[in-house]
Structure formats: C-alpha cells, structure tokens
Amino acid sequence: MSTSGxxxxxxxxxxxxxxxxxxxxxLLLIGVATAVIIRIAVxxxxxxxxxxxxLLFSAILLGLAASSGWRPGRPGGRALGWGVVGxxxxxxxxxxxxxxxxxxxxxxxxxxxxxxxPTVLVVAAAEEILLRxxxxxxxxAMFGDAAAVAVAAAAFAALHVPLYGWGxxxxxxxxxxxxxxxxVASGGVAAPATAHALADxxxxxxx
Amino acid sequence: MSGRQCRLLFLGAGVLLLAAVWLLLPRxxxxxxxxxxxxxxxxxxxxxxxxxxxxxxxxPVTGAxxxxxxxxxxxxxxxxxxxxxxxxxxxxxGATTVRVTITPVAPPPIAPAHQRVDGNVYRFALTAxxxxxxxxxxxxxxxxxxxxxxxxxxxxxxxxxxGWTTLNSTPIGTIADTYAANVTSLGDVAxxxxxxxxxxxxxxxxxxxxxxxxxxxxxxxxxxxxxxTIRLARRP
Numbered sequence: 001m002s003t004s005g006x007x008x009x010x011x012x013x014x015x016x017x018x019x020x021x022x023x024x025x026x027l028l029l030i031g032v033a034t035a036v037i038i039r040i041a042v043x044x045x046x047x048x049x050x051x052x053x054x055l056l057f058s059a060i061l062l063g064l065a066a067s068s069g070w071r072p073g074r075p076g077g078r079a080l081g082w083g084v085v086g087x088x089x090x091x092x093x094x095x096x097x098x099x100x101x102x103x104x105x106x107x108x109x110x111x112x113x114x115x116x117x118p119t120v121l122v123v124a125a126a127e128e129i130l131l132r133x134x135x136x137x138x139x140x141a142m143f144g145d146a147a148a149v150a151v152a153a154a155a156f157a158a159l160h161v162p163l164y165g166w167g168x169x170x171x172x173x174x175x176x177x178x179x180x181x182x183x184v185a186s187g188g189v190a191a192p193a194t195a196h197a198l199a200d201x202x203x204x205x206x207x
Numbered sequence: 208m209s210g211r212q213c214r215l216l217f218l219g220a221g222v223l224l225l226a227a228v229w230l231l232l233p234r235x236x237x238x239x240x241x242x243x244x245x246x247x248x249x250x251x252x253x254x255x256x257x258x259x260x261x262x263x264x265x266x267p268v269t270g271a272x273x274x275x276x277x278x279x280x281x282x283x284x285x286x287x288x289x290x291x292x293x294x295x296x297x298x299x300x301g302a303t304t305v306r307v308t309i310t311p312v313a314p315p316p317i318a319p320a321h322q323r324v325d326g327n328v329y330r331f332a333l334t335a336x337x338x339x340x341x342x343x344x345x346x347x348x349x350x351x352x353x354x355x356x357x358x359x360x361x362x363x364x365x366x367x368x369x370g371w372t373t374l375n376s377t378p379i380g381t382i383a384d385t386y387a388a389n390v391t392s393l394g395d396v397a398x399x400x401x402x403x404x405x406x407x408x409x410x411x412x413x414x415x416x417x418x419x420x421x422x423x424x425x426x427x428x429x430x431x432x433x434x435x436t437i438r439l440a441r442r443p
Contacts, residue, residue: 020437027437031430034423041419060427067431069438089222090240093229124240149217160240167277167288168238174228175240178221185214199240 021141024068028135029155035060036159051119058126065126065134072129075190082186083194090175090199094206113204120200128193131156131176132183149180175199248282250355252327259286259311259327266305268335273298278307279351284385287311287329288351295346302335312395319371319399325361326354328397331390347389354384354398363388366395373399 039057131152139148153176157169164172179192186192251259262285264278273296279288287309296305311327318324331350333340342348354361363376363386374388386398 017441020441023437024434027430027434031427034426034430038420038423038427041416041423064427064431064434067434089225093225094238145213145217164238164284166290167279167285170228170232171238172240174221174224175238177224181214181217181221184217196240203238 018142021138025135025138025142025151028064028068028130028138029151031064032061032130032135032155032159035064036162040162051115054119054123058123061126061130065130068134068138070129070134070137073188073190075188075194079186079188079190080194082182082191084198086178086182086191086195087198087202089178090195091202091206095202098206116204117201121197124197124200125193127156127159128179128189128196132179132192133189136180136183145184149177149184152180152183153177248284250326250353251282251286252355253311253313261311262287262307262309264307266307268298268302268305271298273305273335276305276307278309280309280311282353284353285351286327286353287331289331290349290351291333291342292346292348295342295348296333296335296340297343298335298340299338302338304336305340306334308332308334314397315366315395317366317370319364319373321401322362322364322371322399323402325398325400326352328366328395330395331393333393341392342390344391347391348393349387350390350396351379351385351387352396352398354386354400361386361398361400364397364399365390365392366397368394371399 035057038060039053042053042056135155136148136152139151143151153173156176156179157172160168160172179196182191182195183189251257253259260281262278262280264276266274266276266278268274272294273291275291275293275295277288277290279285289307289309291307298305308331310330310332312330314324314328329352331348350363352363361376361384363374364371365374366372374390376386376388379385379387390396
C-alpha cells in the first residue's frame with residue numbers, strides 16, 4: 001500500500017506535466033464530490049444503515065484512484081509503525097477525556113461490532129488511497145507536499161460534512177493535516193491508512 | 208531545509224493543529240474520522256438517562272460585527288444545532304463574546320394544532336457579553352434538529368409563547384430524521400409531526416435519487432475517461 005522510501009521536498013515538474021497533474025487533481029476532486037452525491041442519493045435518510053452505500057462509495061474512490069494510475073506498494077514495518085503512532089495521536093484527546101470522565105459511556109451501538117469493523121476498514125483504506133494516495137501524488141507533482149497536505153485535508157473534511165455536519169470541519173481538517181503529514185513522513189499511504197483505520201476502530205471503545 | 212527537517216515540520220504542524228482544535232473547540236464525545244455508517248446515538252429525551260445535552264458555546268468577537276459560528280449539542284449526530292452568519296447579531300458596544308446556549312426544555316402546555324411535538328423542545332438563546340441579543344432583520348439563522356427515529360415526515364416549528372408556527376423545513380441529506388429551517392427569531396423550537404405519522408422515514412428520495420445516481424454515474428464515467436486520456440497523453 002505504500003510507496004517505498006521517505007518523501008523529500010518535491011520539486012515542480014515541467015509545465016506540461018504540471019498542467020496534467022493539475023487536471024488530474026481537479027478531476028479526482030470532482031470524482032470525490034460525485035461519489036459523495038451518489039452516496040447521499042443511494043443512502044437517502046437511512047443514515048444509520050448505509051453499509052451498502054458506504055461500500056459503493058469506497059468502490060468509487062478505489063476506482064478513481066486506480067484510473068489515475070495509483071498502484072499499491074508494499075507497506076513496510078516502518079510505515080505501519082508511523083500508522084500506530086498516528087492513531088495514538090488521534091486517539092489521545094478522546095482517551096484523555098474518557099479517563100477524566102468528561103463524558104459518560106454511551107449506549108451500545110445498534111450494529112454488531114463484527115459487522116461494523118470490515119466496513120470501517122474498507123472505507124478508511126479507500127479514503128486514504130484516494131486522498132493521501134492518488135490525489136496527494138497529483139497535487140504534489142504540481143504544487144509540492146504542503147499543498148498536497150492542504151488539498152487532501154480539505155477534501156477529507158468536506159466529504160464528511162454530509163454525515164457529521166459543518167461542525168465537524170475543524171477537527172476533520174486537523175485530522176486530515178495530521179494524516180497528510182504521516183504520508184509525507186512515511187512516504188506512502190500505509191501510515192495514514194493504518195492511523196485512520198485504528199483511530200476509527202478505537203472509536204467503538206472510546207465513545 | 209533537509210528532507211528530515213521537512214518531515215518533522217509537517218508532523219509538528221499536524222500535532223499542533225490537532226491540539227489546537229481539541230483545546231479551542233473541546234468535544235465531549237470522540238470523533239469518527241470516517242464516512243463509515245457510524246451508529247447514531249439513540250435519541251436522548253429530556254428525561255432519558257443520560258438526558259439530552261445542554262450546549263453552550265462562547266464565540267469571541269474580534270471586530271465590530273458579530274462573527275459566524277456553528278453550535279450544536281454533543282450527541283452523535285447532534286440533536287440540535289444552530290448556524291449563524293457573520294454580522295447577523297446587533298452587538299452592544301464593547302461586546303467581546305457571543306454566547307449561544309441550546310437547552311432542552313419541557314414542552315409548553317400548548318400543543319401544536321393537529322400535530323404532536325416529536326422529540327425535545329430546544330430553547331435557543333444568544334447573549335453578547337451577558338446581554339441578550341436577537342437576530343438582525345434580514346439575517347436569519349439556520350436551526351437543525353434531529354428527532355427520534357421512525358417518526359416519519361416532520362417539520363421544524365417555533366413556539367412564540369402563545370402558539371406554534373411551522374417553518375419551511377428541509378430534510379438533511381443522509382442524517383435520518385433531521386431537518387433544517389431558517390428562523391428570524393430564536394426561542395423554543397421543536398420538530399412536530401402528525402399524530403398518525405410513524406415510520407416511513409427511510410428511502411432514497413424516489414425518482415430524484417435515481418436521477419442523481421444516474422447523473423453521478425455518467426459524470427464518474429466522464430471523469431474516469433478524462434483521467435485515462437490524460438494518462439495516455441503523458442506517455443511518450
């Protein structure tokens with residue numbers, strides 16, 4: 001899932017390649033927006049039972065990433081280590097709140113854990129492959145890593161608005177920047193995907 | 208700057224940003240960083256255990272006009288939210304903060320005509336440095352309410368002390384039983400529904416959803432084709 005080696009500061013490519021990268025970036029963002037619209041249309045008002053729509057959404061993201069030429073690399077132990085560290089950072093504030101007793105134990109969710117876990121893993125991986133994989137590569141090729149982190153984080157925050165509302169944007173934006181920085185630090189998608197998936201899974205016990 | 212320094216800079220920025228958001232916009236519930244179908248919290252009534260949450264948020268005022276802000280209760284998804292645009296509040300001189308409170312309250316003794324209140328009644332209030340403020344004329348706020356599941360079609364309504372006024376309400380995307388409405392004044396607001404209504408709240412929106420899926424699918428095909436064309440053009 002990861003490309004090998006750490007990422008150094010990227011230089012801008014030649015103008016023609018830059019234009020093509022910008023076009024691919026724009027098309028990928030349009031694709032993500034379309035995937036969100038399709039998901040909303042398929043899901044309708046059944047927000048809490050939309051596993052099928054979520055898997056369709058994930059498949060669209062993976063298809064877009066594949067069409068852009070993104071291919072999985074081989075995740076190394078170092079990248080997975082970065083992912084675990086990344087998840088720990090994402091989980092630290094809610095875990096601290098839990099320890100301090102700032103919120104009470106929520107009622108058990110209405111879906112079984114074993115039914116929920118695969119969906120979460122698939123969608124987390126799909127979002128990371130598209131955002132911190134294909135889109136990140138395309139934006140980096142033209143504008144560099146900082147812009148790629150920003151664009152991927154903005155897209156990450158925006159695509160969650162239909163589910164969590166506008167109020168979730170600051171935290172999702174910050175989480176997106178953190179996941180992007182893991183991508184820069186590790187050089188591949190494995191680290192942010194691992195962090196993303198682990199943080200989501202931890203939600204079950206932290207909520 | 209070396210590659211190592213660059214990576215450390217990115218990681219530091221990421222951690223700092225996360226810490227800032229958690230410190231400045233504290234949450235009482237852990238987030239889910241995913242568009243997975245997170246199980247919604249069961250609806251919390253005023254009498255539930257735990258009861259519906261009271262939300263309070265202080266928004267700093269930096270200029271002469273009031274800032275834009277969003278506030279909501281802590282349930283997942285929130286049961287009550289308010290979105291206020293920039294400059295929507297007539298601020299008293301010297302105001303430094305705007306405080307918004309969203310409080311679940313007991314329903315008033317007067318029921319809506321031929322309808323019933325669905326879920327909690329929420330009292331929305333705004334103060335600027337301790338002074339109650341309302342909304343400017345022509346600057347409505349948007350209130351979003353989530354009701355108990357399975358109640359069917361509902362409408363946002365406002366109680367003005369003597370009776371209920373229904374508001375032009377819009378269902379919110381994928382969040383079940385959730386409706387938004389613009390209000391020109393605050394106060395007690397709730398979802399109301401027909402007494403016979405119950406269930407039937409699901410579904411994808413009928414033909415509109417089908418059209419959206421069809422148009423989306425066509426758009427995706429075009430996007431994919433365009434990306435592939437660009438990739439082919441890149442090859443020497």
